Amino acid sequence: MSEVIFRGGTILTIDPSHRVVAGDVATVDGAIVHVGGSYTPQTSDYSILDCTGCVVMPGLVQAHVHTVQTLARGRADDLELLDWLRQVIWPYEAALDPVATSAAGELACAELLLGGTTAILDMATVHHTDAIFGAAERSGIRATIGKAMMDAPDPQIPPGLRESTQHSLDESARLLKRWHGAANDRLRYAYAPRFVPSCTDELLREVGVQAKARKVGIHTHASENIGEIALVRQRFGKDNIVVLDELGLLGPNTCVAHGIHLSDHERALLAERGAHICTCPSSNLKLASGVAALPELIAAGVSVAIGADGAPCNNNLDGFQELRLVALLHKPRVGPRALPAPEVVRMATRGGAAALGQADRIGSLEVGKRGDVIAVDVTPLHTIPTGSPWSQIAYSAKSCDVRHVAVDGSVVVRDRELLTLDIGKVRANASACAARLFH
Numbered sequence: 001m002s003e004v005i006f007r008g009g010t011i012l013t014i015d016p017s018h019r020v021v022a023g024d025v026a027t028v029d030g031a032i033v034h035v036g037g038s039y040t041p042q043t044s045d046y047s048i049l050d051c052t053g054c055v056v057m058p059g060l061v062q063a064h065v066h067t068v069q070t071l072a073r074g075r076a077d078d079l080e081l082l083d084w085l086r087q088v089i090w091p092y093e094a095a096l097d098p099v100a101t102s103a104a105g106e107l108a109c110a111e112l113l114l115g116g117t118t119a120i121l122d123m124a125t126v127h128h129t130d131a132i133f134g135a136a137e138r139s140g141i142r143a144t145i146g147k148a149m150m151d152a153p154d155p156q157i158p159p160g161l162r163e164s165t166q167h168s169l170d171e172s173a174r175l176l177k178r179w180h181g182a183a184n185d186r187l188r189y190a191y192a193p194r195f196v197p198s199c200t201d202e203l204l205r206e207v208g209v210q211a212k213a214r215k216v217g218i219h220t221h222a223s224e225n226i227g228e229i230a231l232v233r234q235r236f237g238k239d240n241i242v243v244l245d246e247l248g249l250l251g252p253n254t255c256v257a258h259g260i261h262l263s264d265h266e267r268a269l270l271a272e273r274g275a276h277i278c279t280c281p282s283s284n285l286k287l288a289s290g291v292a293a294l295p296e297l298i299a300a301g302v303s304v305a306i307g308a309d310g311a312p313c314n315n316n317l318d319g320f321q322e323l324r325l326v327a328l329l330h331k332p333r334v335g336p337r338a339l340p341a342p343e344v345v346r347m348a349t350r351g352g353a354a355a356l357g358q359a360d361r362i363g364s365l366e367v368g369k370r371g372d373v374i375a376v377d378v379t380p381l382h383t384i385p386t387g388s389p390w391s392q393i394a395y396s397a398k399s400c401d402v403r404h405v406a407v408d409g410s411v412v413v414r415d416r417e418l419l420t421l422d423i424g425k426v427r428a429n430a431s432a433c434a435a436r437l438f439h
């Protein structure tokens with residue numbers, strides 16, 4: 001029996017009644033056993049994390065990232081989505097080998113964990129997805145990963161990324177068998193058709209069938225960019241979300257990244273099917289894609305999560321920065337009460353957990369859930385003085401304020417130090433691989 005005690009913080013439980021309590025959060029063998037008040041260890045096998053001056057809360061859950069793209073940080077600035085993909089990102093992904101893929105994965109997971117993100121929904125590239133799973137496994141992060149599926153006969157896709165429909169399905173099935181449920185169910189698989197323009201109808205239809213049969217999630221992009229929705233309209237004569245629905249891809253286990261250019265009908269359809277939208281505000285601003293109308297999505301009943309997308313379109317994987325942007329972005333149009341702090345903190349935790357299909361396991365600090373817990377130091381000058389931990393987390397805390405992190409009851413960051421990977425090696429490998437790829 002192994003006990004971990006986050007001792008003496010202000011606890012944002014993010015439980016259904018949004019309780020804020022003082023005291024300890026304790027986990028035993030990975031599961032939360034105690035929230036609030038003081039906890040006495042039951043055995044001699046325990047570790048205590050001092051949380052004085054900290055807000056203790058569930059780890060951030062980012063429901064749309066591309067850890068594989070991290071080596072292209074700063075290499076694709078100031079482009080719109082389709083140019084960004086065709087000119088830099090697809091050639092970069094086509095040039096990756098397992099060593100570089102692993103370096104990208106480790107860099108991303110290290111940045112995410114040190115910044116308080118404990119779980120991700122991650123779209124890898126067409127090849128070498130085992131290397132991304134390996135990096136996630138070593139880092140200790142909770143990750144649902146899928147290989148990017150791209151079988152469209154599109155001359156703009158580099159030969160290194162093109163694949164047959166059968167290869168795409170076979171490789172997904174192999175990865176699912178190898179990794180889904182691995183590392184005490186910390187790693188899971190999700191089908192990841194990249195977006196409608198990069199996939200054939202046959203592939204998309206088959207993904208819907210196989211994901212349902214195997215009870216795993218679907219992770220895709222839709223309605224991010226005007227050029228992208230024009231391509232979909234040209235091919236189907238219909239809107240993107242309608243196409244996904246008619247091909248059988250929209251359900252409660254589906255997470256759609258972006259959802260910026262949507263009709264009222266598409267919003268209603270997402271809500272009716274119980275599909276999730278993951279909003280990525282930095283990426284949407286930087287690629288000049290637009291701003292997803294979150295107040296309208298939420299009013300329509302759509303479940304919303306938050307993600308950083310990738311390092312070359314953000315250019316960080318900083319969950320706190322995204323959380324703050326989501327909180328601020330809608331106020332000029334809708335009014336200052338749009339998306340208040342507690343609502344946004346809930347989206348970044350519970351909302352993400354729901355998008356990963358794990359609302360019953362993570363996303364809040366409740367007895368019985370898995371021990372994905374972070375302690376955020378709120379004593380730095382930029383967070384004091386304040387009367388509200390919600391305000392501190394939504395508006396003033398930064399990812400560098402994260403002091404301790406546990407995933408599945410294992411301490412992975414202690415006093416701002418990553419315990420699972422050697423940061424010096426992560427930095428050196430990432431730099432060497434990037435220099436090789438972008439010579």
Ligand SMILES: [Zn+2]
Pocket residue numbers: 064065066221257309310
């Ligand atoms: Zn993306």
